Amino acid sequence: MTAVTERQQLAYIANQAADMRVNVELETEGMTLNIGPQHPATHGTLRIIVKLDGEQVVAADPVPGYMHRGYEKLAEVRTYPQVTTLVNRIDWLGSFANEVPFILAAERLMEVEAPPRAQWIRTILFELSRIGNIALFLGDMAVQLGAVTPVFYAFRDREYVLNQIEAITGGRFHPNFDRIGGLKDDIPKGWVAETKGVLTKMRAFCDELDELLVGNEIFTARTRGVGVIPPEVGLSYGLSGANLRASGIDWDHRRDSPCGLVYDKLDWKVWTHPDGDSFARYWVRLQETREAILMLEQLLDGIPSGPIMAKVPRIIKVPAGEAYVATENPLGEMGYYVVSKGDLVPFRVKIRSASFNNISIVPWVLRGVYVPDVITILASLYFILGDIDR
Amino acid sequence: MTTQLAVELAYWQQSILRSVGVIAAVLLPAGTIVYLFLFKMMSFMQSRLGPNEAGPYGSMQLLAEVGKFLQKEDLIPDGADRRVFTWAPIVVVASTFVTYVVVPFGPDAWFAQIPTGIYFALAVSSLSVIGVLMAGWSSANKYSLMGGLRAAGQLIAYELPLVLAALGVVIQAGTMDMQGIVAAQRTGEIFGFGGIGNPFILTQFVGFMIFLIAMQAELTQPPFDMPVAESELVAGYMTEYSGFRFLLFFIGEYATAGAFSAIAATLFLGGWALPGLDLDNNLMNVLGPVVLLVKILLIMFLVMWFRVTYPRFREDQLQIFAWKYLIPLSLVNITATAVLKVVF
Numbered sequence: 001m002t003a004v005t006e007r008q009q010l011a012y013i014a015n016q017a018a019d020m021r022v023n024v025e026l027e028t029e030g031m032t033l034n035i036g037p038q039h040p041a042t043h044g045t046l047r048i049i050v051k052l053d054g055e056q057v058v059a060a061d062p063v064p065g066y067m068h069r070g071y072e073k074l075a076e077v078r079t080y081p082q083v084t085t086l087v088n089r090i091d092w093l094g095s096f097a098n099e100v101p102f103i104l105a106a107e108r109l110m111e112v113e114a115p116p117r118a119q120w121i122r123t124i125l126f127e128l129s130r131i132g133n134i135a136l137f138l139g140d141m142a143v144q145l146g147a148v149t150p151v152f153y154a155f156r157d158r159e160y161v162l163n164q165i166e167a168i169t170g171g172r173f174h175p176n177f178d179r180i181g182g183l184k185d186d187i188p189k190g191w192v193a194e195t196k197g198v199l200t201k202m203r204a205f206c207d208e209l210d211e212l213l214v215g216n217e218i219f220t221a222r223t224r225g226v227g228v229i230p231p232e233v234g235l236s237y238g239l240s241g242a243n244l245r246a247s248g249i250d251w252d253h254r255r256d257s258p259c260g261l262v263y264d265k266l267d268w269k270v271w272t273h274p275d276g277d278s279f280a281r282y283w284v285r286l287q288e289t290r291e292a293i294l295m296l297e298q299l300l301d302g303i304p305s306g307p308i309m310a311k312v313p314r315i316i317k318v319p320a321g322e323a324y325v326a327t328e329n330p331l332g333e334m335g336y337y338v339v340s341k342g343d344l345v346p347f348r349v350k351i352r353s354a355s356f357n358n359i360s361i362v363p364w365v366l367r368g369v370y371v372p373d374v375i376t377i378l379a380s381l382y383f384i385l386g387d388i389d390r
Numbered sequence: 391m392t393t394q395l396a397v398e399l400a401y402w403q404q405s406i407l408r409s410v411g412v413i414a415a416v417l418l419p420a421g422t423i424v425y426l427f428l429f430k431m432m433s434f435m436q437s438r439l440g441p442n443e444a445g446p447y448g449s450m451q452l453l454a455e456v457g458k459f460l461q462k463e464d465l466i467p468d469g470a471d472r473r474v475f476t477w478a479p480i481v482v483v484a485s486t487f488v489t490y491v492v493v494p495f496g497p498d499a500w501f502a503q504i505p506t507g508i509y510f511a512l513a514v515s516s517l518s519v520i521g522v523l524m525a526g527w528s529s530a531n532k533y534s535l536m537g538g539l540r541a542a543g544q545l546i547a548y549e550l551p552l553v554l555a556a557l558g559v560v561i562q563a564g565t566m567d568m569q570g571i572v573a574a575q576r577t578g579e580i581f582g583f584g585g586i587g588n589p590f591i592l593t594q595f596v597g598f599m600i601f602l603i604a605m606q607a608e609l610t611q612p613p614f615d616m617p618v619a620e621s622e623l624v625a626g627y628m629t630e631y632s633g634f635r636f637l638l639f640f641i642g643e644y645a646t647a648g649a650f651s652a653i654a655a656t657l658f659l660g661g662w663a664l665p666g667l668d669l670d671n672n673l674m675n676v677l678g679p680v681v682l683l684v685k686i687l688l689i690m691f692l693v694m695w696f697r698v699t700y701p702r703f704r705e706d707q708l709q710i711f712a713w714k715y716l717i718p719l720s721l722v723n724i725t726a727t728a729v730l731k732v733v734f
Contacts, residue, residue: 033532039624055536055705146612146619146702152436218613218701371536372704375622 030058035374037066043140044385048362050374057374060366062359067389075349080106080180080316083346087336088174090353091387094133094330096125096165099178102349104260105325105338106180109318114260117306118182123261124299125165125177126327127292128195131202132161133330134289137382138209141282144379145222150209157205160198167191180316182309192300199293206290214283223279227365227377230276237364238357241332243381246284247276253328261327266298278380285382317344331355331387355387408501409491424648426452427687428694435698459640462633469530470630478528479631479638481521486642488514489649494569496662496678497670507568508560511653512553515608518646519545522617525639526627537626540705541610541617547712548607548614551600554720558597558727559590559657572661589660596723598658600716602689605650606696607708609643613700614708647693648686655685 036047045066051058071090075083087102088095100122107113114122139154162172168187169175177184213219229239231247244251252270254263271287273280320342326335332354339348358381365381366374429441430448444451466472491514492507494500504510519542526538560566563574571590578588591598607614618626625631628639655661662678703711 031532142701146615147698147700148612149436149698152438156437212699213701216701218703221707222701222704370704370706372616372619372622372702 033371036063044388046359046383046385046388048366048374048378050366050371052371055371057366057369057371060363060374062362064356064359064388067385069386069390071390072349072351075346077345079344080318080346083349084178085174085176087351088176089386090351090390091133091329091331091334091355091384092173093136093384094129095171095173096129096169096175096177097133097327097329098334099176100126100261101325101327101329101334102336102338103178103180104327105323105336106316106318107260108323108325109321109338109340110180110312110316111319112181112310112312114182115307115310116262116304117186118308118310119260119262120299120303121168121183121187121308122178123263124195124296124303125168125175126261127296127299128161128165130292130330131289131296132158132165134285134292135161135202135205137285138206138282138289141376141379141382142209142213142219144375145219147213147219150212153205153208157201160201164191164195164198167194179309179312181312182307186308187303192303195300196297199296203290203293206286206293210286214286220279222372222376223282223380224275224277226278226373227369227380228275228277229361229365233364234276234361237361239332239361240354240357241328241330242284242288243281243332243358245270245272246280248272248274253326253333257326259325259327262299263295265302266295268295268298278376281380281382315344317342318346326352329354331382331384332358351390353387353390355383355385356390359383359388405502422452423683424687424690425644428644428690431691432694432698435695456637459633459637462636464633464635465630467530467630471528471530474524474528475630476635478521478525479635479642481524482518482642483638483645485514485517485521486645486649488517489646490652492568493649493652493656493682494572494661494678495682496675497672498675500569503567503569506566508556508566508571508653508657511568512549512556515646515649515653516545516549518642521642522627525631529627529630531630533623533625533629534627537617537619537623537629540619540623541627543705544607544610544614544616544708547709548604548716551712551716551720552604552608554717554724555594555597555601555604556653556657558594558720558723561724561727561731562590562594568656568661572656572663575660576663589658591658594658594723594727596719597727598654600720600723601654601658602692603716604712605654606693607712609647609650609693611647611693611697613696613703615702616705616708619702647690651686651689651693652682654689655682659685659688661685 031052033050033052034047035050037045047063047066049061049063051060069089071086074086078086083102084099087098090098135154135158139151142148142150165175166172168185168191169177171177229243229247231244231249234244234247235249239247250270250272254261255270258264268291271284271291273284318338318340320340322337322339324335324337326333333352334354335352337348337350337352338346341347362378362381365377369377426441426449429451433439433441433448440448440454441451442448444454466475489511491501492504492511494503522541523538526534526536526541529535559571563571565571565574575589610617616626617623618628623629628636631639662674662682664681
């Protein structure tokens, strides 16, 4: 007790008095709510520590890392073709899209280019995984808002897309299909016609959700003006993808840096929304799904003939050098920074995944909102846990 | 037969017999039918497979679900208030069944004829809030507590429009007796046309809509399901419950929907009576429950239809909706009913 000086005692009393002055107005105690790591709304193991005043959020702190699998390190002990097996599992809903930027980076280092047919099929699979991924978002967002039905439709209709991916690659979830210099296989017979049927179903799915949710007054009341991200804030937090486009920033890798994929040969547009709220994020993703269907129709009609593999040595040694390739994945910008020392294995791989940057805005955007809105805002930011933690 | 029994048995013995009878003979089979119907309907709407595919015509789904719940371990959290925790689901379910006591199923088929039957039904039906609060408080879980408090706030807000909507019917029927309300609808006439009686859904349509909305909120069904809001509060006040206790809450959810639908069917759809049947025949004691069950199913269909269609309100939007729109509207409805009652 002797250690406590008079000065400390005075400071203690002053603190108490200050607290009393604050609390006399409304005597409520803050509550710390631990959302996750296991919570239905985080669909994975994201933990968010939320300090509440009543039902209002005072501070929110996301704690990622519960699913860290060390892919960047693991990639250093695997040969280039083996890495795609790992990166499939980053954004597990749009797995094929994860492989593409890595393969493109390796191709750039080796100065190989895939033949046109391979590029087209890559783009087709890329857009199919986008539809499969975002379809689930479109249903999941509704679940977070309390409407259970759309997610059943989403799971039902996404299955058609996965079937098509499986028909080409042999894997529903983890295709592991992209190769340096091309693709593993060609598309099977009759696949194009089947996929067109699936696209019709997916278009009906989008229309159904449009009627069921977007036109619904409760949905609008819950999402409009909620979780507004101004464009400059979104940019400064490094958001990408639909989250940024929903804030009115017209930026899309597919149009602005279409390396290795054939987007520049298609007729399509980038959707943006000026509002930056949860509704805008939902709307932009819905439009993007429709746009992807339109793109796929053009892609399916125009597959060029030719080989699907370029001339690549059997044992792949990538020349020394560094390359960063980013593509517009379903969740946003995904890039691989590959450093090679001329070996069988990459010297270093840095994965820039979209969700990690997208949830960095959580403390900013959640401040002052109510608990129900916490969930809808998180849902509208749309992250995949594997994409956050790698 | 009944009168003989009444002579031989004391009142409390009669009451117990009637209660056991109601649960065994009417409510359990009716509940099963209702449950099967609703589950098949919902799974059809939501393209779920289970209830339409498991077993012949999906008939095995109920067994599968009950079996699943019975297998689960009965967990009570360490920090929980054990006695309150264990009693909470029982309070919820019991309060639901008590509501059925005043609902008439036929000219003589009722369990207790209370002169203020509708008053009793509405009072008892809100008892389940106590069970919900008990569950929320005793679980020693923050999500449960928030769910319980949300439930309390919501049920207080929506009790008012519910009672006010029922009041319109009481004014028009001129009685609070449930049997009397059925009689008023049977014998009533609309502007001199008495062919179908006067089901109050026609003349009290605004009241019916308010009753339906407030009922949805009382049942904590979407779009008013904040107390259980599974995406926010995990499962609200039910978070810590498992196994049979959870099953009790689950039964309570559907049984309460049935109880409220029974009240709504009696108040607005004419209860057990059906135009075109000889209503004073003794046969109506058997046919009446069937007629009422069909009407209950109709209203429960609406409840479940709303449930699978709408997203959830936010807490503040819910309160605004109740206090700014529903309650003033129901007051206007009462005033209009009273004025028209005096005029005609």
